[in-house]
Structures are given as C-alpha cells and as structure tokens.
Amino acid sequence: MKKLINSVDNVVSEALLGMEAAHPDRLRIDHANRVVLRKDGPVSGKVGLVSGGGSGHEPMHGGFVGMGMLDAACAGEVFTSPVPDQIMAATHAVDGGAGVLHIVKNYTGDVMNFEMAAEMAAAERGIRVEAVVVDDDVAVTDSLYTAGRRGVGTTVLLEKIVGAAAEAGRDLDALTEIATRISGQGRSMGLALTSCTVPAAGKPTFELADDEMELGIGIHGEPGRERLPMASAAQAAQMLVEPVLADLDFTGSPVICFVNGMGGTPLLEQYLMYGEIAKVLQAEGVTVARSLVGSYITSLEMAGLSLTLLKADEDMLTLWDAPVNTPGLRWGC
Structure with a gap:
C-alpha cells in the first residue's frame, strides 16, 4: 500500500486539519465531532442542511459545505457511517430557527x-428535523450495505439544488418536497476498472484482472451486476446509459447529466466518456440541459466512472444555475 499518510489511525482527523488550513475563509471544523461547518453559520431564519457519510468519497460531503450547498457535513471513518453524536452536533450547530434537513445516502448505517440523531435533536433541543434518503443506483436492488438501492451521484445534484433553495429562503416543507422529488427523479450507474485500498485494510478491496471491468460497482467497492471483459469507451457508455434509461423515462423533460470520476480516472477520459454518453442520449431522444463532469463522489483511488441523470424542471434548473461557493463546487460568485 502506497499512500501519503502519517498513520492509518489519523487519516480522517489529519485530513480535516488540512481542509481547515486550506479553506479558512469558508469553513470551520468541529474537530471533537469531526464536523465540517459553514464559516458564517448558523444563518438565522435559514433551514440548515446536514449531510455526511464515510470519508474516502471526497469532495463529498465536506467539500460541499458553504454558500449555496450544505451547512454541515459529518465525516465518518473511511467508508464508515458517522455516529449519531456527530450528526446531533452538526444538527445543533446549523440550527438557525427554521429547522434542519438531513440529506442521507441509502446505506443502512x-x-x-x-434517524437516531433526528430523534435526539427533537427530544433534547426541540429542533424540527426532516430527512430525505437518496437511493438512485440502478445497478442492484439490494447490496452488502443497503436495504434497497444505494445512494450515489444524485446526492451531489440534490445538495446543489436544495442548497440553492435554502439560500433563497424556502422553508423546510418546501425543501423536503423538492429534495424528495429530486431523489425520485435521479438514476445512476457506475463501473470500475480497478479496486481501491482502504488504509485500515492495507490491500485492495477486490481484485480485477488487467483485462476486466466491474459493471454496477458501488462506491465502497461493493460487487456490481457483473464482471466483464474490458470494453471501449463507446461500449462502456452504452453499458452505463441503457440500464438508467430502462429504469426511468427521461424523454420529454430537460435533464442534468453528471459524469463522475471515481477517484483514479483522469479528466481526459471523463470528457471522452461524456462525449460517448452524449451521443447515446441524443440517439435516445434525451435532452441534456445542464452537465457536470469531474470527480465529485469518489471511492479513494478507484479508476472508473458513474453516470447520473436527473429529470429536471425549470425550477430545478434555475436553482442549479444559482451561485455556489464551496471547496468542491463553485460558480456564479
């Protein structure tokens, strides 16, 4: 295992120290609870947005804290859920009197x-908390970590759109409604060319031969639909698009298309793949209104890609275009 770390035990805490040093203008870190917080929060009268999950998916979630997206992100150990006390601390820290929305990827932990943190926040602090669970991965119905579909790329799009709506002053009920709608209208599919190595494990999560790829892989290295011979970019694009379109009709509405690198795939290949995916979508009558290409929800150093399509409307597109200023996503400001 070759990694630029000091010790396996301190990877997450030391990464948070580095994030704080790199972005003192936007972020503050609650190191005791490993929570990344918006520098100017809590914002009075604004709904607080809290997300989080295991570390190793950067910039998700801490890199999306800031104006126009999240108010707080809880950093679990690598590929390990944050604990209720962390989430409770984040919920309390972002409460500006208008309630808090939890954005949760569908992993059991x-x-x-x-859920436990929301109950604690209501009982101990009187904070109203709503939650939306993202379950957009069409690869498998259940997995090693979930009951139902896994939550993946739609989470990034949801955090951006709902973050803009919260910034505009919409109330908790309105944010919960649009977040639920986004979760229901987003679909994702991924593939891996290599595994990744969790620092605590010290060896790859799974083995792939040089001439193989895994279709439908999860962001923690979970098994996918099938292991296949290595394919061309054009063939891989078909493999990603077809199951997404088979699961939901994306014609007749504007679509946000998100091509995401899994951590070890260069932008050269990501853009090449976007071009191939765009050809398939055009042939299928899908109208792409907005696009996002880059490594935004990763799996450490895994080489691979995921495709996310979101069936949008004009309100979602307007919110997508709104200014955002976070370490991981920034435009319009």
Missing part, C-alpha cells in the same frame, strides 16, 4: 444513525 447512515440511515439508522441519522
């Missing part, structure tokens, strides 16, 4: 711990 995340769902359970966010």
